[in-house]
Amino acid sequence: MSPITNSDLQTRRMNAVPRGVGSATTIHAARAENAELWDVEGRRYIDFAGGIAVLNVGHRHPKVMEAVRRQLDLFTHTAFQVAPYESYIALAERLNALAPFPGPAKTILFSTGAEATENAVKIARAATGRNGVIAFTGGFHGRTLLASAMTGKVNPYKTPFGSLPPDVYHVPFPAGDVSVDDSLKALGFLFAADLDPSRVAAIIIEPVQGEGGFRVAPTGLLRALRDICDTHGIVLIADEVQTGFARTGSLFGIALSGVAPDLVCVAKSLGGGFPLSGVIGRAALMDAVGPGGLGGTYAGAPIACAAALAVLDVIEEEGLVERANAIGARIRARLEALRGRTDLLPFGAPRGPGAMIGFDILDHRDGTAVRHGGAAAVCARAAELGLILLSCGVHGETIRILVPLTAPDSQIDEGLAIIEQALAA
Template sequence: MSRNSELMARREAAVARGVNNAHPIFIAHAENAELWDADGKRYVDFAGGVAVLNTGHRHPKVMAAVAEQLTHFTHTSFQVTPYESYVALAERLNAIAPVEGPAKTVFFTTGAEAVENAVKIARAATGRSGVITFSGGYHGRTMLTMAMTGKVLPYKRKFGPLPAEIFHVPFPHAPFGVTVEDSFRAIEMLFRADIEPSRVAAIVLEPVQGEGGFIQAPTELLQGLRALCDLHVILLVVDEVQTGFGRTGKMFGVEHSGVKPDMITISKSLAGGFPLSAVVGRAAVIDAAEPGGLGGTFSGSPIACAAALAVLDVIAEEKLIDRANVIGAAMKTRLEAIARRNDTVPIAGIRGPGAMVGFDIVKTRGSDEPDPETTKKVLTAAREQGLVLLSCGMFANTIRLLVPLTVSDAVLADGLTILESALAA
């Protein structure tokens, strides 16, 4: 029996069934954009821990910062005895946050925590309760963020009833037959049928839907939402958990539109693989919560804060925002060439800003009919040839590419070659 098989048997006996594994391999070692499993097989990593590793596995600068912090202390709880790294990281994020005027930051541990606390802050700031989100959006697995997530399977089944005062409207995407105008008509109908604008605290959306299928929010949607929120004194919250820190070819995905939200939620690649999240926003909004109303025992871990400060240095020093655009262009060029072949799985909808690239596997060339079964086969074929991929989308037929932005040209080319071979298998 292989070591992977042995570990999988132990996992099935000891670990809850509700925690899924995309691939039946156990990782023993990782460097930058490569993984080695328990049997010693090497893989190119096009998943990046679900967009957590923009700076790669075990970046030397991040590891050095963590090692240095470990010589001082590992935990005090910022709410008991604070430490400088928390404040220093907040200062740096405030300086780059795409919000209007002075900004403030509060740290948590997971992306779902950040989104849930953004809603708490919005309710405190407005005195309202309603939240509007979009179909296809993903915001987390807590009860509140699960209600906000616009996808039933696998996130909501068996877990109801869900919290009230959460409303969904369609997200614009041509293959789904939904336009920006349709989205705004749905909001208008929502205001007439379900909740008046004066009871809505926040509108929350991703600038590029992650789990929903790597669908970028049109600029006119974000601009229209900003105007709508200003008209009705609603807070605009942009969920940058997956899109942040250079992935889209900007520090934050919303910057492609020029729109300034009231708050952004961040996590994933913020701390280079260490658990850390935050809400960054207009100071007057963030300060609406009273002392003691925000926080958590492990929120803003000193180890994670040290890692995050190093991550920001790496992004600047290695010009990873520019690198994202180079990587994205290489991926799209290769995918467009694959799409022209007649001996591969039919693919369509190559899309995404920067290195947040996705494409759909469809049943016939030139159609939009999803093929989730073939998508699963492609993921398996890629893994067997040494490439780790993830799927997503409302119909589970989108393949998303989330390679670390620190990947070398050679490893990137290797991964794309394996991807092409898997699509031809």
């Protein structure tokens, strides 16, 4: 039998899988370890994508794998709504103790980031008796219908899907020519013209926009939103699906601002590669929904809970919060050293907290205008050279780096050297 190839699998994929689910590369994974991945043809890659911010503790961390093996020997599923189990409760207790806000907390678990954001809105609506939700342009909150409505980008998340859930409004996110004052002024216009604050259940925001281009929410904006929410009884939701669990040099990205949210959406790196998400919130808000109003058949699956408890141990024991800052400093220094090179594509200053680093491909070396779609070619060239790298940004202009926080310096440097070569193309 002939060995399987990436091309073979790509052909089979095109025949069997709808085109609506896109893939950043045509690399078909065979195995992975920490920050390395091998495809079905045996080729090795450095992984700077981390499964889109899922693998802060790397592929197959030994402690995570051991925790999963132990759970496999016990049971794989009961449904928490049928026969609850300790690992779910223990994980909720751990997350409550880590919550980035004062006072009693409670946590409910789900499976995906979109489930977390949608259920956060359900909780906010139940607690306030209101419908309105305010989000930001460039934000990404998932692909289900309500999550798509909250996402601040039309293509490809909204265009073909008809009417989306109502009572979702957007204001400009501070980026480019938009200042914090501009955002707050737009919010004021919204309150004056379309949506009285007494009708708003929640404001949802990413502390650092993920798909929107690794744009950091200014502290001034977050503080103003906290004041507005306090004044009008609005729930402030921090979407930490991509920023959570040490990526930003803090366990939660919003903690860098000193602003305390009311609800926190978590997912991605919480499960260490296993599907898991949740909402951590102020206890009084979380108890606003009666029994049966929240949950899911696979929500808080026991294997994922076991993995997540091990992830939290690894973050603490291996000092990954501090490691994220060290990795970020290393990446920023290397990129800054490359920016003046005239033999490379022009690119902007690296940005983002901790090890959540992005930089824009520019149109001209002496300007700031971004090259629309410019990141895709760099990522494709990087894959040819042995590096898995992702793009993002409203215009597809941003390269984002999400290397596992457990990656050794030698592999980080290897990946950065490939970025240099890809920019030379």
